[in-house]
Amino acid sequence: MADVARRASVSPATVSRVLNGGGSVGAAYRRRVLEAVEELSYRPNRLAQNLRRQRTATIGVVVSDIENPHFSEMVRAVEDRAYRQGYRVLVCNTDESPEKQRAYLQTLVEERVVGVVLTTSDPVGREISELLDRGIPLVAFDREVADARADAVIAENVGAARSAVELLVGGGHQRIAFVSGRKDVETGAERLDGYQLAMRAHGLEPEVVEGRFRTDSARAAVAQLMAETDRPTALIVGNNLMTLGALAAVQDAGITVPHHLALVAFDDPSWAALVDPPLTTLAQPVRRMATEAMELLLERISGARTEPRRTVHPFVLRKRTSCGTG
Amino acid sequence: MADVARRASVSPATVSRVLNGGGSVGAAYRRRVLEAVEELSYRPNRLAQNLRRQRTATIGVVVSDIENPHFSEMVRAVEDRAYRQGYRVLVCNTDESPEKQRAYLQTLVEERVVGVVLTTSDPVGREISELLDRGIPLVAFDREVADARADAVIAENVGAARSAVELLVGGGHQRIAFVSGRKDVETGAERLDGYQLAMRAHGLEPEVVEGRFRTDSARAAVAQLMAETDRPTALIVGNNLMTLGALAAVQDAGITVPHHLALVAFDDPSWAALVDPPLTTLAQPVRRMATEAMELLLERISGARTEPRRTVHPFVLRKRTSCGTG
DNA sequence: CTGAAAGCGCTTACAG
């Protein structure tokens, strides 16, 4: 930068001003600086800028596991929007571990990111407030956080679970079981709640097995369920990973879907229409939600909005064959 | 840091030395510094460190699209290793666009990352050499780059395609078609080559349709193929996204696998065993390869190795039902 | 072993 200034016979301050648009600069000066920049093919040192500004043009996105297609879709949408805005994205996987989340959020404050999109593994983590305290905006994705200053983009889990129950009840089912995700995760708890509420509303007895949001756990749980002599006639599965397990267990047990067992699954991964039979799913508008999360974040970063905002998004029920009705 | 120095009655240099382990420090000094750090709960400013050291503790990983489960698995493995090493990871999606790759690689040099894992969308891109020129190590993943200074972790695509052909020929097939990925992408070209070579070795005529590594393209191409009156009896599909499309087209056409059409697919996504019939696949050891890529990178970063290294990894053929044999 | 000092490369009040 000193070289540029010398070559253009101006001060470094002027170079900085034309490059950053701060303050007005005489046309002749501007031209000279731009020429010098060109001739020397000068590129500002980002690290020095970062230090001076005490922030980096980076967005942190923290999820439990980017291998879950739900999150890879989310991260991709975030990256798209960030790229267009000139921001970079740092990915952080927590594996649902509060410790890992703590470590990563701390890293993000040290890194002085401009904003964070978080699917929390610990809604009350102090580091969330620390970020907010330091003026780093945060939007909660899928799962709320305790700190009221955060924005949030949430899916309507209760309603979605209810609509699955309605569909199956409408198809004549009474024994509808639910493969639940972890109850200590908001999404898991809400989907379970919606299921139980809807079942009770119909005077039916909820029947819950624990799949912990994992393929193997769900497989084991469903295998056990299928081994019962008087087993359920319908199954609702709480996310795509568990659906993989449920499908495997059902297949192992030689049970035919939807003839012997009707199935409705949360999430709508790319393969949902290709298994046999095609899966009826509750699709969360992940891409739209992630894009919205970024818009909320960008509003905060630019200072266009200071009041917290929270948006809730309905699922869409994609009726295919596995539910056996309609 | 000045505060810490004052409180411990030492110089900032000493504080830096105890915190970074550079040079030896008297035990008494060390204790005083550590106490002061504790009392003030001091955390070094990463941005200042970055500027001073002219690098950031960040690894850049650039792939075509993290939504492809192949790459989300790869990125996850990279992140795991990076996290354990205290590095952060910046994800970059190029969508197979040389321009986007150029932009991102430039960003990564500006960001002064310590290393890059790259699945290139432009093997001869000048930015690759620029990174290497500046001493930033780069390992090519899946696809080689032109610059010989880079390390590389590659899969044995030719051999894998050949083994698929062998399997099908062994099952009595003669008309074996191939749904190819983009030929301008190394993986695509190699898989195609392997297929053609193996076919010719058996005196069979290759029959290639273009799927461009995309679900929709593959679907259209396979639909057309299935509409032929004298259609192939076996199909090899060049990656998981195209398999999704091929499966859909086959299903649309009312064709039964493997009875009317035998199928072998590259990649082994989570759902491969759950479609009907379970898919015979060529599984690339993605996780192992990604971990190895990180080891290579870390060796370079630490300076433990200066000679380029290139490792090649075989696929494993997972015989399930769709191939109709064995 | 320890400290004073320079310097990484910017940005931004502050004067003029």
Place this chain on the structure above:
DNA sequence: CTGAAAGCGCTTACAG
């Protein structure tokens, strides 16, 4: 509108 100067918070030769 322009420039001189301070300062962001570290690290690391260089002396002692």
